Amino acid sequence: MTDPTSQAGQKAEPRRYTAVEMRQAQRKVGRYGGCLMMALFGVPLAIVAMVVMAGLLGPVAGVLLVMVAVVFGFFYNLLQTSLALLIPSAILAALVYVIYRHYHLPVATASPEAAARFATEIARLNTLRLEAARDTRRRVMLYVPAGLALAICFLMMPSRGSSSGILAGWLFAPFLLGFGAAVPWLIALSIPGGRYAKTFKRELMPLLLRRYGELRYVEGAVPAVGDLAARGLLPRYDRAEIDDAIAGRYAGYELRLSELELERKSGKNNSTVFNGLLLTLAVDTPFLGTTMVLDQRRPTPSGLMPVRLEDPRFASIYDVYGNDQVEARAVLTPAVMERLLSMADGGDFFPPSCLVERDSITFAVAQTGTRLLFEPPSLQAHDAAAQLQHLEDELALVFRLVDAMIAMHVAVKPGGVMPAGTSFSEQPAVPPSDPSR
Incomplete structure (x- = not known):
């Protein structure tokens, strides 16, 4: 039997959200945000309409309508004031949380095999890592006081406007000082x-x-x-940028994997419309039709018809289109449907969209945040060997997704079998255990 005292002394693992839950939460936030925007724009119009109608109705009805408008x-x-305080508070809290997590991560260790295979490279990288950590501390001691000084100078500038403007300026002083230190x-x-x-x-890559x-x-x-x-x-996008790419042959298939960011112009600013992975797999037996799996x-x-699949969980996330049912x-x-839903579980991705056509399969895998892939974790909490282990785990997760692409080809290839060295099952992949996530 398991010792209850030992169970009590162990800290519970934080719950990892599935990719499906992340997508559903994103949609819920989008709906709430849409309702909030409608309220911000619709309530003033409703108030104006009530005042106008009050002048056209009788005195009693007009007074009641004016009271409702008030x-x-x-x-x-009240809503405007709450948002004016809530938005900068949320941004500042996110910045502080990122800094806190950077310096308060549990120290990770790597497997002896990972440290032994690349001992020379790890020793050199550890030297560079320590130099980068020292450079970071020097820059923090220089940049943070300068940012706080600028924030204080802005607060001490001669106030323009009424006493309420002065009160509002000091009300936002904690936010300004916080941004002056965090940024x-x-x-x-x-x-x-x-x-x-x-x-x-x-x-190492x-x-x-x-x-x-x-x-x-x-x-x-x-x-x-x-x-x-x-x-x-x-x-649709106006600018495309890539950070990393992997190209070559995997399990007998031509593969290209790109970390892609797409931006669209919105007035004078650019907004990110896609940030994630783009995987393209070339196949030797062409597909007869076109199949698209989209969020x-x-x-x-255009040119494709809906495809109905008997899987309610899959249908709650995806729409499927094709010209060959x-x-x-x-x-x-x-x-394959189970793998598409569960591949990103606990990681940084939403369920992937895909295009199957002719001699290629293309996956577009959007990230849940803006964290760059294939990057070493915290300099302070991880040595080079632990960072190497994390990179290996991240690559393994990505290539299990490539195995799912190969399984889609094998499903329609006459006598097709999964190539040696690949694996595919209905069990979800285990994501990298990086505490910084």
């Missing part, structure tokens, strides 16, 4: 960490890719994604 106006002002702190963390991350990936096949690590090569945006797999929020692609159902086996 009540609406009171709650509208320079994050800048100080990012500059040395970014330089170390580039060296880390250039040193090619070595780690050898175990998966004839693959090479590529930097800065943007794939041609215009056609994918026109087809509807990716959103329910995406518009219907038989092939679409053959490609989307129950095991």
Whole structure:
């Protein structure tokens, strides 16, 4: 029997949310945000309409309508004030949380095998890591006081306006001081960490890719994604940027994996419309038709018809389209549908969208946040060996997703079997255990 005292002394693991739960939560937040925007724009119009109608009605009805308009106006002002305080509070809390997690992570250890395989590279990277950590501390001591000084100077500027404007300025003083400290702190963390991350990936990524096949690590090569945006797999964009890419042969298939960010112009600013992975697998037996698996929020692609699948959980997340109903159902086996829903469980991804057509399979896997992939974790809480272990776990998660792409091809290939070295089952993949996530 298990000792109850030992169970009580163990700290419970934090619950990992599934990719489906993350997508459902995102949609719920979107609905609530839409209702809030309607309230912000609709309530003033309703108040004006009530005042206008009050002049057209009798005196009693007019007075009642004006009273209702006053009540609406009171709650509208309360909502505006709450948002004015809540939004900067949420942003500042997120910045503080990022800094806190950076410095208060449990120290991770790597397996002896990972440390022994690349002992020379790990020793050199540890030297660079310590140099980057020292550089980070120097920059924090320089940037943070400068940011606080600027914030204080702004607060001490001669006030313009009434006494209520002065009160509002001091009301937001804690937020201004918080941003004056947090933003320079994050800048100080990012500059040395970014330089170390580039060296880390250039040193170790090619070595780690050898175990998966004839693959090479590529930097800065943007794939041609215009056609994918026109087809509807990716959103429309004005600018495409890539951070990392992997290209070559895996299990006998040509593969290209790109970490992609797409931006769209919105007035004078750019907004990110896609941030994640784009995987393209070339197959030797062409598909007869076209099958697209899209998130329910995406518009219907032209030239394709809806495909009905008998899986309510899958249908709650995806819409499926194709021009060959038989092939679409053959490609989307129950095991493949389960893998699409569960592959990103506990990680940084939403369930992937995909395009199956002719001689290729393309997956678009959006991230839940803005964290860069294949980056070493915290410089303070992880040595180079632990960072290597994390990178290996992250690559294993991605290549299990590639195995799901191969399974989609094998499902319609005559006599097709999964190649040696690949694995596929209905069990969800285990995500990397990085405490910083």
